[in-house]
Amino acid sequence: MESAQDLLKVVFAGHVDHGKSSVIGRLLYDTRSLPQGAVDKVKRIARETGKAFEFAYLLDALEEEQKQGITIDSTRLQFRTKKRGYVIIDAPGHKEFLKNMVSGAADAESAFLVIDAARGVEEQSTRHACMLSLLGIRQICVLVNKMDLIDYDEARFLAIKADMDAFFASLGLTACDTVPLSALRGENILRPSPRLPWHAGKTLVQALDSLSPAGSAENAVLRLPVQDVYKFDERRIIAGRIESGRLRAGDGIVIHPGGKRTRVASLESWPPRGRKDEASAGESVGITLDDEFFNQRGEVISHSGAPPLITGRFQASIFWLGKNPLRPRQAYRLKIATQSAQAVIDEILRVIDSSSLAAGERTEEVRPNEVAKVVITTKQPVVIDLFSECRAMGRFVLLDGRDVAGGGIVTADFGAEARESGFAHGGLKVRCELFEEYYYSLEEHEIRKRRPVTPLYTVGDAVPLSGGSFSYPEFFDVIALRDQAAVKIREGRVSAVLPLAEYAYAGLPLVNGRGFALRVSSSAEWRACLRDYSLISSVGDEAAFSSRWLLFEKYRRIPVAAADRVI
Amino acid sequence: MLHLDVLEAQSVYILREAYKLLGKLGMLWSIGKDSTVMLWLAKKAFFGHCPFPLIHVDTGYKIPEMIAYRDKLAAELGLDLIVHSNSAALAAGMGPEAGRLACCRALKTDALQQVVKKYSFDGLLVGVRRDEEGSRSKERVFSERNAADEWDYAHQAPEFWSQFKTDFPRGHHIRVHPLLHWNEIDIWRYIAREEIPIIGLYFSRDGERYRSLGCTPCTGRVRSEAATLDEIIAELESTGVSERAGRAQDQEDPHAMQKLRKAGYM
Ligand SMILES: Nc1nc2c(ncn2[C@@H]2O[C@H](COP(=O)(O)OP(=O)(O)O)[C@@H](O)[C@H]2O)c(=O)[nH]1
Ligand SMILES: [Mg+2]
Numbered sequence: 097m098e099s100a101q102d103l104l105k106v107v108f109a110g111h112v113d114h115g116k117s118s119v120i121g122r123l124l125y126d127t128r129s130l131p132q133g134a135v136d137k138v139k140r141i142a143r144e145t146g147k148a149f150e151f152a153y154l155l156d157a158l159e160e161e162q163k164q165g166i167t168i169d170s171t172r173l174q175f176r177t178k179k180r181g182y183v184i185i186d187a188p189g190h191k192e193f194l195k196n197m198v199s200g201a202a203d204a205e206s207a208f209l210v211i212d213a214a215r216g217v218e219e220q221s222t223r224h225a226c227m228l229s230l231l232g233i234r235q236i237c238v239l240v241n242k243m244d245l246i247d248y249d250e251a252r253f254l255a256i257k258a259d260m261d262a263f264f265a266s267l268g269l270t271a272c273d274t275v276p277l278s279a280l281r282g283e284n285i286l287r288p289s290p291r292l293p294w295h296a297g298k299t300l301v302q303a304l305d306s307l308s309p310a311g312s313a314e315n316a317v318l319r320l321p322v323q324d325v326y327k328f329d330e331r332r333i334i335a336g337r338i339e340s341g342r343l344r345a346g347d348g349i350v351i352h353p354g355g356k357r358t359r360v361a362s363l364e365s366w367p368p369r370g371r372k373d374e375a376s377a378g379e380s381v382g383i384t385l386d387d388e389f390f391n392q393r394g395e396v397i398s399h400s401g402a403p404p405l406i407t408g409r410f411q412a413s414i415f416w417l418g419k420n421p422l423r424p425r426q427a428y429r430l431k432i433a434t435q436s437a438q439a440v441i442d443e444i445l446r447v448i449d450s451s452s453l454a455a456g457e458r459t460e461e462v463r464p465n466e467v468a469k470v471v472i473t474t475k476q477p478v479v480i481d482l483f484s485e486c487r488a489m490g491r492f493v494l495l496d497g498r499d500v501a502g503g504g505i506v507t508a509d510f511g512a513e514a515r516e517s518g519f520a521h522g523g524l525k526v527r528c529e530l531f532e533e534y535y536y537s538l539e540e541h542e543i544r545k546r547r548p549v550t551p552l553y554t555v556g557d558a559v560p561l562s563g564g565s566f567s568y569p570e571f572f573d574v575i576a577l578r579d580q581a582a583v584k585i586r587e588g589r590v591s592a593v594l595p596l597a598e599y600a601y602a603g604l605p606l607v608n609g610r611g612f613a614l615r616v617s618s619s620a621e622w623r624a625c626l627r628d629y630s631l632i633s634s635v636g637d638e639a640a641f642s643s644r645w646l647l648f649e650k651y652r653r654i655p656v657a658a659a660d661r662v663i
Numbered sequence: 664m665l666h667l668d669v670l671e672a673q674s675v676y677i678l679r680e681a682y683k684l685l686g687k688l689g690m691l692w693s694i695g696k697d698s699t700v701m702l703w704l705a706k707k708a709f710f711g712h713c714p715f716p717l718i719h720v721d722t723g724y725k726i727p728e729m730i731a732y733r734d735k736l737a738a739e740l741g742l743d744l745i746v747h748s749n750s751a752a753l754a755a756g757m758g759p760e761a762g763r764l765a766c767c768r769a770l771k772t773d774a775l776q777q778v779v780k781k782y783s784f785d786g787l788l789v790g791v792r793r794d795e796e797g798s799r800s801k802e803r804v805f806s807e808r809n810a811a812d813e814w815d816y817a818h819q820a821p822e823f824w825s826q827f828k829t830d831f832p833r834g835h836h837i838r839v840h841p842l843l844h845w846n847e848i849d850i851w852r853y854i855a856r857e858e859i860p861i862i863g864l865y866f867s868r869d870g871e872r873y874r875s876l877g878c879t880p881c882t883g884r885v886r887s888e889a890a891t892l893d894e895i896i897a898e899l900e901s902t903g904v905s906e907r908a909g910r911a912q913d914q915e916d917p918h919a920m921q922k923l924r925k926a927g928y929m
Contacts (some may be wrong), residue, residue, distance in 0.1 A: 202823030380675035
């Protein structure tokens with residue numbers, strides 16, 4: 097059965113009033129895709145409100161939309177041509193509703209950009225094209241609507257085509273077709289129009305039918321983000337949606353970021369008669385494993401050959417839809433597949449006006465509707481892919497407060513060396529935040545900290561003994577309890593990096609991995625401190641341990657700083 | 664993937680997100696085809712279990728067969744079912760004579776609000792579809808309702824890449840719409856494919872059948888000879904009549920549904 101195949105999703109974007117809703121309304125009307133009631137209802141409303149019948153009202157269902165004659169929120173409708181079925185998404189063109197446009201367009205496979213022939217390319221025409229390309233939509237056709245207003249003039253049509261072609265070229269795209277039409281008069285919708293004899297190209301329906309469906313992610317590498325773990329009965333089921341690749345019972349898998357390895361014991365399903373032992377991209381599955389580890393939402397399952405990236409710092413292209421500007425050093429929540437992490441924009445590399453693609457001078461904030469290249473740091477490492485490698489694992493949203501306020505795609509990862517700060521020697525690596533800068537932010541009236549990019553120090557390296565908010569003695573020992581390691585600093589240089597088990601207390605000052613002094617001044621205190629640490633089994637214990645054994649003020653202080661001129 | 668498999672996988676994903684990320688959940692079950700499909704999808708999502716209660720808002724005017732079917736199925740499947748009516752309004756004589764919109768408001772919207780408050784639900788799973796009528800086509804999958812149950816459709820948060828809104832102030836709740844992307848005909852094809860038991864009122868008797876189920880006074884039957892699933896699917900493939908044509912409250916005002924839904928209607 098033809099209709100068993102999935103439908104192609106196409107979004108109609110473009111500047112407000114250029115005729116997106118009208119083109120769709122006309123398309124549905126001419127292909128008789130609307131239920132009888134829908135057309136009658138719109139005719140009745142037009143009669144009752146004394147307005148002319150508008151094809152757009154078939155889509156703009158909200159009362160405010162019809163009164164103001166604009167689309168506020170995206171609508172989806174299904175319709176069929178002889179060739180196949182479509183989901184048509186009508187997006188609002190008003191700048192104020194860009195967030196609704198993005199919500200509607202984000203999962204489309206292709207887009208039609210509608211341009212008013214009389215007005216030509218306007219601000220949202222190009223802004224939408226830019227957004228569509230950031231959303232990963234590479235297949236974009238241009239519809240030059242309202243040809244009736246310019247007497248079906250070929251030269252003006254070609255001028256608009258040239259403008260858009262140039263803009264697409266700067267995005268690294270080419271329009272798949274440029275189609276002249278009139279929604280109002282129904283020209284070049286289903287059939288070629290005698291008023292456009294010079295147009296040898298496609299009709300609207302032909303342009304739709306020549307789109308190709310997005311390539312399936314089935315044959316790519318396996319990525320299964322864990323959504324939840326269920327124990328409703330004797331089975332312990334790990335649930336999630338396969339974002340790319342294929343999974344079979346018996347497959348050897350790796351669970352990231354922990355790196356645990358095991359095998360898939362079974363694929364579970366209900367009702368039991370539907371049981372399978374293989375699933376692929378797009379399917380929501382449940383699996384059981386050979387080994388019962390502690391698993392949780394946010395982990396990502398892959399095969400062992402092609403692991404994802406695990407990183408706490410990466411470069412991304414983002415679009416910002418929030419009410420407030422996006423600022424560096426401010427905390428946002430980042431969500432990527434089923435992971436959620438606290439994130440900070442480390443640096444804004446470049447802000448781009450999404451309607452002109454002009455790069456601005458300003459790098460202190462990203463304003464609503466702007467696009468930017470940024471560096472993001474997450475509090476815990478996240479499991480990601482470059483967007484170019486795996487779409488679902490390479491795109492994320494940013495929340496400001498409770499709402500999604502922006503989205504982005506991962507464009508580059510930073511090598512493991514550059515983002516780890518601490519000490520390394522032989523096979524041993526010790527993560528430390530000894531050189532983090534604390535400051536009191538005058539703008540937020542809060543204590544904040546900044547983590548400068550420092551190298552991995554090794555034996556023989558000199559370390560910065562003093563900074564804006566710290567000052568260490570020339571001789572001391574770093575005790576990294578988390579990594580169970582110690583680092584000896586002598587005359588301001590690293591003299592040894594060793595496992596804690598091999599470390600002997602030498603009466604020198606002790607500092608933990610964050611640069612807080614340990615209240616230890618004798619061997620007896622050192623043993624007591626280690627014993628207390630080994631007894632920690634809850635967050636409450638950890639707090640008690642910290643207040644008993646740690647002293648912030650000994651080597652650190654909190655200077656006051658304006659956020660934009662941090663120390 | 665086949666179209667129905669894509670729809671199913673997306674619904675299952677939504678149900679699992681709601682279960683994981685929202686607090687206390689309830690699922691509205693109207694006994695109709697859509698919410699029965701939603702119940703089936705929940706059992707798929709949770710491997711034969713339904714880890715939240717079903718809620719039936721009983722207006723007291725429902726077609727009697729619906730109530731009989733509800734109680735039978737609930738007993739058979741061992742469902743955790745909450746039945747709630749706005750008994751104060753019913754006692755005060757509320758009914759369609761008071762005006763259809765007023766009646767819907769009291770017996771459905773207000774009743775629903777009462778049940779949300781009574782059980783302090785954080786999330787309600789509701790089986791509405793975008794293709795049902797205009798204002799539903801503007802919905803988000805996770806759609807916030809404020810303390811007065813109102814839908815602020817002009818200022819909805821962005822929703823894309825399957826990242827849903829799950830954080831909201833106390834007293835608000837989230838309506839989750841796992842079937843938003845389904846069409847009427849998809850529902851029937853899925854019922855046929857999965858052999859989902861469905862109430863008999865949808866099948867033609869004496870040349871008429873229900874296409875949408877509601878309250879006796881306001882729900883009409885449509886002319887139809889479709890007495891089997893295959894016949895219903897064939898009928899929908901060729902019909903020009905809209906699904907809610909038999910629902911009287913939609914005809915009161917061109918934007919009746921939008922107004923009802925803004926105030927908290929399902
Ligand atoms: N002359 C003419 N007007 C049109 C055509 N298509 C749409 N319009 C008008 O342009 C206005 C805006 O249309 P609408 O579809 O709401 O634009 P949208 O904001 O892009 O969805 C309406 O008044 C339409 O009647 C066309 O082909 N020719
Ligand atoms: Mg519009």
